[in-house]
Amino acid sequence: MKFVWTLSYVCSFLHILGGEIFSSVYKLSILAKEEGKLLEAFKKYVTIQNNDQKSVSFELQRLLNDLEPPVSQSYQDPKYAENPINAYHLIGRFVYKWPVVFAIILCEDCELDEAALHLNMTYQTVNANIDYWPDDYDVKATAQALLRLRIFYYFNIDEVINGVLFGEHCQPLNPSQIIKLIRIAADSSMLHEARLWCEALLRKLQFSSHLDEYINEAAILRLLATIFNKAGMVGRAADILVPLTQSGHSEIDQEYEFYKNIVNETSEPPDIPLVTDEYDSQYKQLCRENRKTPQELSELYCYLSNTSIPYYKGKVEIVNLQPVIYLFHDVISNDEAAYFRNEATKKFERSVVLGDDGKGFKTDKVRVSQTAWLFDNIGIVKRATRRVGLLTGLVTTSSTNSSNAEPFQIVNYGIGGMYNPHFDTLNSGLDKARPGDERLRSVVEANGLPELRGTGDRIATWLYYLNDVEVGGATVFPNINTRVPVIKGAAAFWYNLLPRGQTDNRTLHAGCPVVIGSKWVGNKWIREAGQMFKRPCDIHM
Ligand SMILES: O=C(O)CCC(=O)C(=O)O
Numbered sequence: 123m124k125f126v127w128t129l130s131y132v133c134s135f136l137h138i139l140g141g142e143i144f145s146s147v148y149k150l151s152i153l154a155k156e157e158g159k160l161l162e163a164f165k166k167y168v169t170i171q172n173n174d175q176k177s178v179s180f181e182l183q184r185l186l187n188d189l190e191p192p193v194s195q196s197y198q199d200p201k202y203a204e205n206p207i208n209a210y211h212l213i214g215r216f217v218y219k220w221p222v223v224f225a226i227i228l229c230e231d232c233e234l235d236e237a238a239l240h241l242n243m244t245y246q247t248v249n250a251n252i253d254y255w256p257d258d259y260d261v262k263a264t265a266q267a268l269l270r271l272r273i274f275y276y277f278n279i280d281e282v283i284n285g286v287l288f289g290e291h292c293q294p295l296n297p298s299q300i301i302k303l304i305r306i307a308a309d310s311s312m313l314h315e316a317r318l319w320c321e322a323l324l325r326k327l328q329f330s331s332h333l334d335e336y337i338n339e340a341a342i343l344r345l346l347a348t349i350f351n352k353a354g355m356v357g358r359a360a361d362i363l364v365p366l367t368q369s370g371h372s373e374i375d376q377e378y379e380f381y382k383n384i385v386n387e388t389s390e391p392p393d394i395p396l397v398t399d400e401y402d403s404q405y406k407q408l409c410r411e412n413r414k415t416p417q418e419l420s421e422l423y424c425y426l427s428n429t430s431i432p433y434y435k436g437k438v439e440i441v442n443l444q445p446v447i448y449l450f451h452d453v454i455s456n457d458e459a460a461y462f463r464n465e466a467t468k469k470f471e472r473s474v475v476l477g478d479d480g481k482g483f484k485t486d487k488v489r490v491s492q493t494a495w496l497f498d499n500i501g502i503v504k505r506a507t508r509r510v511g512l513l514t515g516l517v518t519t520s521s522t523n524s525s526n527a528e529p530f531q532i533v534n535y536g537i538g539g540m541y542n543p544h545f546d547t548l549n550s551g552l553d554k555a556r557p558g559d560e561r562l563r564s565v566v567e568a569n570g571l572p573e574l575r576g577t578g579d580r581i582a583t584w585l586y587y588l589n590d591v592e593v594g595g596a597t598v599f600p601n602i603n604t605r606v607p608v609i610k611g612a613a614a615f616w617y618n619l620l621p622r623g624q625t626d627n628r629t630l631h632a633g634c635p636v637v638i639g640s641k642w643v644g645n646k647w648i649r650e651a652g653q654m655f656k657r658p659c660d661i662h663m
């Protein structure tokens with residue numbers, strides 16, 4: 123037991139240091155790969171025990187039977203962790219299954235034979251390779267991400283339970299995982315979602331032989347009743363229990379009487395409200411589909427743009443007219459994108475947003491991803507920066523004294539990872555109590571980028587798409603009904619500031635939740651300083 127205690131202690135300590143798995147699909151893929159090593163070592167242990175005619179406990183054998191099929195699948199499929207349902211399984215195994223295996227085999231008072239020592243060594247290696255062992259926090263965050271994905275994309279819960287998400291196969295969810303999801307939904311004020319999952323589980327149980335002491339129809343109906351009770355629908359909670367009281371479930375009588383006694387029909391809401399106000403509906407709709415009319419679409423166009431190098435042209439697609447949102451195609455090669463992604467993984471940190479008081483930064487559920495800054499001191503990065511300058515006509519040079527653009531900010535999104543609607547400008551007026559200068563200073567100081575001092579606000583954004591995403595993850599502009607799809611090798615570009623220097627409110631934008639895939643982007647924020655010839659100030663505009 124000491125082992126398990128130590129493990130969870132280490133996990134919670136790392137948490138304070140900011141460790142977490144769910145906020146990067148890349149990190150999850152590492153976890154999936156490393157899990158294969160654990161399985162091999164575990165199998166080897168069991169084989170040696172059997173060969174030596176030592177007994178293997180029933181519990182260990184059961185754990186091996188449970189772990190072998192999914193881990194073999196996960197290990198062989200490099201895209202396994204890119205599906206959020208698989209990710210929920212994967213994290214669950216690391217939190218609930220592997221610690222039990224280790225606790226049994228590596229228990230403190232046990233004598234460790236060679237096979238156990240080998241397993242221990244593998245555990246140490248894996249632990250070092252994954253940086254951080256997932257914990258309950260990751261399970262909860264992953265469950266919340268799944269719930270959020272349903273709120274955004276309305277996937278079919280029955281299909282997901284049976285292992286199909288948007289037509290893609292994944293591991294089916296078992297009743298205890300669904301119950302966990304329901305409890306987390308109910309505790310996270312997502313009562314409508316809790317109810318839907320509960321009802322889906324009831325449907326599932328009708329066709330399943332899975333009945334145990336804890337997960338059966340009566341238990342789920344009781345859970346459903348608590349959800350209605352929580353939503354203030356006590357009468358409905360009592361009604362749900364009626365069939366149980368009539369079929370001899372006397373243990374439910376007390377609960378039933380409790381609900382019955384507090385029923386107040388007049389003040390009961392008619393139904394559980396949807397989780398609507400948390401996300402702007404235009405944002406959600408755009409995440410699902412392009413919403414421009416055929417007429418609006420017919421006004422959009424493409425062209426080859428000139429640059430200061432005569433033979434170098436940009437392939438430009440205009441995805442919105444006013445303000446212009448550009449999509450440049452084929453502006454980063456596969457090798458360059460791979461280099462960016464790989465370099466970034468060496469310096470990942472959980473993405474942050476500006477703090478409420480305008481000072482400093484904080485992590486927040488509105489931005490679920492990992493971030494790294496790449497500087498122009500690397501040739502390949504410098505060339506990409508120069509290309510941004512060529513294609514946009516803006517000055518993107520950087521030096522140790524003063525830079526016209528920020529270094530690349532590389533982002534890998536997590537499970538259901540997204541970035542809620544925001545402005546990229548620092549003086550965005552979102553925080554009226556504090557002058558924007560405070561924000562500018564925060565960015566400079568928190569990122570250790572003194573060369574950006576005095577270079578003004580983020581006049582424009584260049585957003586590289588560093589790989590394709592299977593489902594979800596579009597960049598959307600809710601105020602101008604615009605959706606930019608993720609296309610590997612392309613980059614979105616727009617001006618954040620009006621010529622008079624204020625934030626253009628039309629540029630409010632968001633990274634939609636990623637459903638399936640690992641989304642990587644590279645931001646290049648271009649500063650006001652030095653752009654007077656390409657984008658002169660105009661106090662009237
Ligand atoms: O990921 C996206 O599509 C948008 C990212 C973004 O807006 C940002 O990082 O500021």
Ligand SMILES: [Fe+2]
Pocket residue numbers: 544545546631
């Ligand atoms: Fe942004």
